Amino acid sequence: MTVRILGISGSLRSSSSNTALLRACAAIAPANVQFTVYDGLDKLPYFSPELDTEGSTPIDAVLSFRNQVRDADAVIFSTPEYAFGVPGVLKNALDWLVSSGEFVYKPTGVISASPLATGGDKAHASLVQTLNVMTASIPEEYKLIIPLVRTKMDPLGNVTDPELKSSLLTLVNRLASTKTSI
Numbered sequence: 001m002t003v004r005i006l007g008i009s010g011s012l013r014s015s016s017s018n019t020a021l022l023r024a025c026a027a028i029a030p031a032n033v034q035f036t037v038y039d040g041l042d043k044l045p046y047f048s049p050e051l052d053t054e055g056s057t058p059i060d061a062v063l064s065f066r067n068q069v070r071d072a073d074a075v076i077f078s079t080p081e082y083a084f085g086v087p088g089v090l091k092n093a094l095d096w097l098v099s100s101g102e103f104v105y106k107p108t109g110v111i112s113a114s115p116l117a118t119g120g121d122k123a124h125a126s127l128v129q130t131l132n133v134m135t136a137s138i139p140e141e142y143k144l145i146i147p148l149v150r151t152k153m154d155p156l157g158n159v160t161d162p163e164l165k166s167s168l169l170t171l172v173n174r175l176a177s178t179k180t181s182i
């Protein structure tokens, strides 16, 4: 059975460590997992409830984002921390999903990664809090905080730290197994 996992990075940087972590997840995922990394975060307009009411013109980028989240069996976020918070682009994307409900009971992994020793723990907590409000399913074992991330990857974004590789694989396997247990 094919399991669809959608990765969403909170960073728009071309050499983002968080996006690289999601690509690493895609590379190590078992053969039955179709892992897609979402690439439209910067195409979403600024959220306003007025753009999202019945009768308003549908926005293609928003519809596509909602469809991709809805069609995924599970979602994995990987986000940096900016000024102790979730990057604005990621929070903006989530705001588009609050009322449309794609995250209701969605098995969701939450990773934060930072070059600092804190691993972006405050952004991690904030992202979990927002997703919990949206009733995503995030048990403790779906959460991963990665400190000192640059010491665990090579300059090309390949994960070199065996412990991190193993944690990512465990997370992907856990999320992949939710499809059969739902």
Ligand SMILES: Cc1cc2nc3c(=O)[nH]c(=O)nc-3n(C[C@H](O)[C@H](O)[C@H](O)COP(=O)(O)O)c2cc1C
Pocket: 011, 012, 013, 015, 016, 017, 018, 019, 079, 080, 081, 082, 083, 084, 085, 113, 114, 115, 116, 118, 119, 120
């Ligand atoms: C404006 C700005 C604010 C930042 N604030 C934090 C922070 O509060 N905590 C932290 O751990 N790192 C912070 N950083 C460093 C990021 O963790 C670092 O740039 C990281 O590599 C970004 O993730 P990425 O590689 O996925 O783009 C900040 C970086 C920028 C540019």
